[in-house]
Amino acid sequence: MSAKTLYDKLWDQHLVKQRDDGSALIYIDLQLLHEVTSPQAFEGLRLANRQPWRISGNLATPDHNVPTTSKERRDGVNGIADPVSKIQVVTLDENCDEFGITEFNMMDERQGIVHVVGPEQGATLPGMTVVCGDSHTSTHGAFGALAHGIGTSEVEHVLATQCLVQKKNKNMLVRVDGELSPYVSAKDVVLAIIGEIGTAGGTGYAIEFGGTGIQSLSMEGRMTVCNMAIEAGARVGLIAVDQTTIDYVEGRPYAPKGEQWDQAVNAWQDLVSDEGAHFDNVVVLNAEDIKPQVTWGTSPEMVIAIDQAIPRSEDQTDPVLKEGYARAWKYMGLEGKSVLADITLDRVFIGSCTNSRIEDLRIAAEVVKGRKVAESLKQAIVVPGSGLVKAQAEAEGLHSIFTEAGLEWREPGCSMCLAMNADKLGNGEHCASTSNRNFEGRQGFGGRTHLVSPAMAAAAAIAGHFVDVNELVKH
Amino acid sequence: MRAFTQHQGIVAPLDLANVDTDMIIPKQFLKSIKRTGFGKNLFDELRYQDEGQPDQDCTGRPLREDFVLNLPQFANASVLLARRNFGCGSSREHAPWALDDYGFRVVIAPSFADIFFNNCFKNGLLPIQLSEEQVEQLFQEVNQASGYSLSIDLEEQVVVTPSGSRFSFDVDAFRKHCLLNGLDDIGLTLQDQDAIKSYEAERQQSAPWLFANKG
Numbered sequence: 122m123s124a125k126t127l128y129d130k131l132w133d134q135h136l137v138k139q140r141d142d143g144s145a146l147i148y149i150d151l152q153l154l155h156e157v158t159s160p161q162a163f164e165g166l167r168l169a170n171r172q173p174w175r176i177s178g179n180l181a182t183p184d185h186n187v188p189t190t191s192k193e194r195r196d197g198v199n200g201i202a203d204p205v206s207k208i209q210v211v212t213l214d215e216n217c218d219e220f221g222i223t224e225f226n227m228m229d230e231r232q233g234i235v236h237v238v239g240p241e242q243g244a245t246l247p248g249m250t251v252v253c254g255d256s257h258t259s260t261h262g263a264f265g266a267l268a269h270g271i272g273t274s275e276v277e278h279v280l281a282t283q284c285l286v287q288k289k290n291k292n293m294l295v296r297v298d299g300e301l302s303p304y305v306s307a308k309d310v311v312l313a314i315i316g317e318i319g320t321a322g323g324t325g326y327a328i329e330f331g332g333t334g335i336q337s338l339s340m341e342g343r344m345t346v347c348n349m350a351i352e353a354g355a356r357v358g359l360i361a362v363d364q365t366t367i368d369y370v371e372g373r374p375y376a377p378k379g380e381q382w383d384q385a386v387n388a389w390q391d392l393v394s395d396e397g398a399h400f401d402n403v404v405v406l407n408a409e410d411i412k413p414q415v416t417w418g419t420s421p422e423m424v425i426a427i428d429q430a431i432p433r434s435e436d437q438t439d440p441v442l443k444e445g446y447a448r449a450w451k452y453m454g455l456e457g458k459s460v461l462a463d464i465t466l467d468r469v470f471i472g473s474c475t476n477s478r479i480e481d482l483r484i485a486a487e488v489v490k491g492r493k494v495a496e497s498l499k500q501a502i503v504v505p506g507s508g509l510v511k512a513q514a515e516a517e518g519l520h521s522i523f524t525e526a527g528l529e530w531r532e533p534g535c536s537m538c539l540a541m542n543a544d545k546l547g548n549g550e551h552c553a554s555t556s557n558r559n560f561e562g563r564q565g566f567g568g569r570t571h572l573v574s575p576a577m578a579a580a581a582a583i584a585g586h587f588v589d590v591n592e593l594v595k596h
Numbered sequence: 597m598r599a600f601t602q603h604q605g606i607v608a609p610l611d612l613a614n615v616d617t618d619m620i621i622p623k624q625f626l627k628s629i630k631r632t633g634f635g636k637n638l639f640d641e642l643r644y645q646d647e648g649q650p651d652q653d654c655t656g657r658p659l660r661e662d663f664v665l666n667l668p669q670f671a672n673a674s675v676l677l678a679r680r681n682f683g684c685g686s687s688r689e690h691a692p693w694a695l696d697d698y699g700f701r702v703v704i705a706p707s708f709a710d711i712f713f714n715n716c717f718k719n720g721l722l723p724i725q726l727s728e729e730q731v732e733q734l735f736q737e738v739n740q741a742s743g744y745s746l747s748i749d750l751e752e753q754v755v756v757t758p759s760g761s762r763f764s765f766d767v768d769a770f771r772k773h774c775l776l777n778g779l780d781d782i783g784l785t786l787q788d789q790d791a792i793k794s795y796e797a798e799r800q801q802s803a804p805w806l807f808a809n810k811g
Contacts, residue, residue, distance in 0.1 A: 137795040138788055142769035146788055148795055150806050158688065160629035169782070174792075177807075186627065205627040205650050212629050249806065256687040256711055270711055272689035273631075274718035282785045284792055288768060320614060321681040324710055354684065356710050377805035385805045420614050441613045441679055448612075539623050539686075548647075560618040560685060566647035 124395035126292045127359050128327040131267035131392075135250045137284055147287045150249040152279045153235040154181035154222065156213040157541070158254025162277035163216040173220050174283040180244050181217050181224040183210045184234045185541045189504050189531035193543075197228045206542065233507020233533040236260040236474035240344065241509055243373025247362045247389040252279055257474045257557065259350040263343035264370070265362035265392035267327075270351065290357060293326040294400040297334030299408035304590045306484070307342030308476060308555065308574035310334060310406075311349040312414035316424040318404055323355030326402065329394060330360050334408035340369040341480035348475045349557055352421040362392035415461050415587050416559045416572040418449035423559070424572070427589045430459055452561055453569050454549060461587040464571070465497065467550035469528070469582040470564070471575055472504030473538035476555035479513050481575040486519040488579035488590060494527035495585025501528040502544065504536040528582060540565045553581035598720035599778030603701045604747040605674030608664050609738045615678055616685035617712060621694040625650055634690055635697030639665065665698075669742050675702045677734055682723075683712025692719045702748050704755070706731045717771045720778070722748065724755060724765045733761075750776055 125133070137146040159181070166173070173179065186206035193200045198214065201207040210227065217224035225231040231238060236257055239245040251261040251268035254276040261268035275285055295314055314330075315322075328350050335346065343360045350358025360366075367386055370376050377385045412426035423446075425431065434446035450456065458464060471477075471485050482505060494501050503523050505511040511533055514520055520530045537544040538556035546552050546568025555578050559570035573581065580590035625637045627650050640648040643665060645658040659666045665673070676695065682705040683691060692715045695703065701721065706728045716723045726734070737757060738744040747756040750772060755763040767775075774781055785792075800807045 138791045140770065142773065144768065144770035146785060146791065148792070148799070157626050161631045161689075164629070164631075169780075171782070175796075203627075209627050209629060246805070248803070254687060254689075256685065258687075270687035272687055272692075272711060272715035272718060274689060274715065278782050278785065281782045282789075282792065283796075284785055284788075286770065286781055286785065320684055321707060321709070324681070324707065351711075354681070354709060377808060381805040381808060385803070388803060420616075444611075445613055539618075541623050541626065558616075558618070558685060560616045562622055562641045563618050566622075566641065 124398040126394040126398040126400065127265060127329055127361055127392060128267065128290070128292055128357065129398070131248065131250070132289055134248065135267065144286050144288055146284050147250060149252050149279050149283055149285055150178065151239070151244060151251045152179045152276070153239050153251065153253035153258070154179055154213070154276070155185060155235050155253070155255065156183045156209045157185045158273050159216065159276055160209065160212045161273045162280055163220070165277040166280055171281045173222070173280045176221050178283055179222045179280070180239065181213060181222055182232050182235055182238050183213050183227060185535045185539065186210055187227060187534040188542050189534050189536050189544055191532055194227065194532045197226070202543070230508035230512065233510065234474045234477060234535055236348065237477060237506030237510060240264065240340070241373070241507055243370055243376030246370060246376065246385070247366055247392050252285065256351045257348050259356060259358040260344050260348040260474060262347040262350065262357060262359040263340060264366055265360065265389065267357060269356040290327040291325055291401040292399065293323060293328045293355070293402040293404070295328055295330050295404045295406070296332035297330070297406045297408050298332045299334055300337065301334055301408045301411065304576050305411050305413060306574040306576060307338050307345035309411055309414045311346045312416065312421065312424045312572060313406060313411045315349065315353045315421045316414070317406060318353055320352060320420055320422045321354040323350060323353040326355050327357035327359060328353065328355040330358060335360060336363065339480055340365060341478040344478065345475055349421070352557055361394065362389045413574065413577050413589055415577065417453065417455070417461065418446070419452055419559055419561050420449070421557070421559060421572060423449055427461060427587060431455060431461065464551055464586060466553055466581055466586055467499050468546060468552040469498060469501035469578050470537040470552055470554040470556065471502070471578050472506070472536050473556035474506065474535070475557045476575050477504060477506030477510065479510055481555065482510070482514045482519050485575040485579040486522040488576050488594060489526040489528065489583060490522050492526055492583045494582050497585040498582060501582040502531055502537065503528050504531040505533050507533050537564055539563060553578045553587065597718065597778045597780060600701065600720050600722050600750055600775045602747070602749045603674065604745055605701060606670065606672050606743065606745050607675045607677050607734070607738045608670040608673035609735055610664055610676060610678045611735065613679035614681045614684055617683060617688050617691040618685055620683070620691040621688065622648070624648065626688060626690050631693055632697055634694035635699065638694040638698040639663070674699050675704065675746050675748070676700050677731065677738060678703065678705045679731070680706045680728070682708050684709040687711045689715045689718070692716045692721050696721050704731065704734065717775060720775065722750060722775065724748070726755065726763050726765060730763050
């Protein structure tokens, strides 16, 4: 038998039927649901008088709209001030009740961002297919699972059939060789990758991330890398299973136990690309070359290392790029600025499905400990990814470190990553954000987002502008 | 789903690359629990000067006069022409819903983001990928002639310009079949329910932990 990539294996294991027209029916082990992209899918089921195919193949939690201040959260859904947001969260509760789907609602400590909750509960397992009506579902690929975002019609399709009609992607390997420098994190790695291949570089591919620079990452770090595969255009990001994966999964509430655990671990050993497997494209980066990254523009590919000059439109040769850079410069208000430190920051956001896990909060706390947030900042908020991450952080005393330094400690949710709740940027404000998208208006109308790692966001909060975290911690 | 066979319509040139789904339909409008009514907020931040709110009457809002959809010659456009990597970003199906609700039936670009591309087909909206050169030619032609329209034939997989140039395009056989016939693909998949059941039975043997009671 010929050598297979990890993606090939996962595909083959989930193939229900190969159709003559080239499309395939793929079985879905787990669908995660949230309030924004599911209401129309449930409505579709009702209209067609259909029932979910397999109720236990779904898990739901509200995340996009939920408020993050403890005052608003005290009364659960009734505390949501925005009536439109409230309807959406109530609708998820009602749909899950009606169809018998497990939901961690706003009053449940397990509530949080779907992509934090799934892995945390052991609901996401190696070798699974995982989908969700959210493009950052690629996160779960960190477990050697085939995971990708889908639209609402497909959410309905999975509810009704537990399958998706798919066409196989091509295989890409992104290898990061060597050892990462101090305070260079998974976020810097993936931003550097996007800078290298561009936001459409992975279109049509499933990207497997490998090499020592990836293998040395914790599961939290691996999730950060896979989370942003979609920012490189790839719906699917993958990392091979190893002992780090298995150690993370063991003992989690939804993980297999006893004899089934042993059986599962045995099966998971094969979730790696075979020696000599064919990749349609291979990209190699040197870990030692990666420095802390900051985005300067309105696309994740508009990214530079902290010590680089902001690239200018007039230096570009490609006319589309030239136009794009000019537009980004204008939107981001960069006229008269040449380096990242010239940008005065208004807000700092530490959170999102990219960077709101315990390890992210630990490193941010380490940087701000004993220091004070710059007085020029209007706000710096830390939003844990789930109720359980929040509890863990509080048990470790991280919340006190943040509040003593002048950062706000919030309740879990997507928050300022996409500003569907009350947490948003004002017109023209610059934000150092650990989220995943710096599109125009993403964090609020006219808001200007700069994507960074948690350590870099923490350092920016202290300095009031971008600074290499390695420089900051020296003093 | 509404079928798509042929279409002829006015072309609106949106001369931007990497048009993301946040741009197509900003997040505040995602709070709706319906599939319809997004058209008035399509490209909201490019189209209006102020920040739009859900359920707002948009008729009196100040327009960005130079935005393509605000120009009178493109008022009735149903074919959108754009640059590379159209529809990148979030998986929100609200993006094709908004394009469709506004009145677009076709989007032409040199490349599309995967999830957006896929979502279009679920909603009777046809995304057509042409080469950079062909798209550049269309931009030049549309900017030179008023009332510029294109004819699209899905069965023939061809785009025809007013001067008679014919650009053929690729489309997956399954997607084409569904779109031409306006088929509900859930219904199609359920025709294979025996295959799904036998897959599940087999998988339950080989990987029982995937079917264990949770929690």
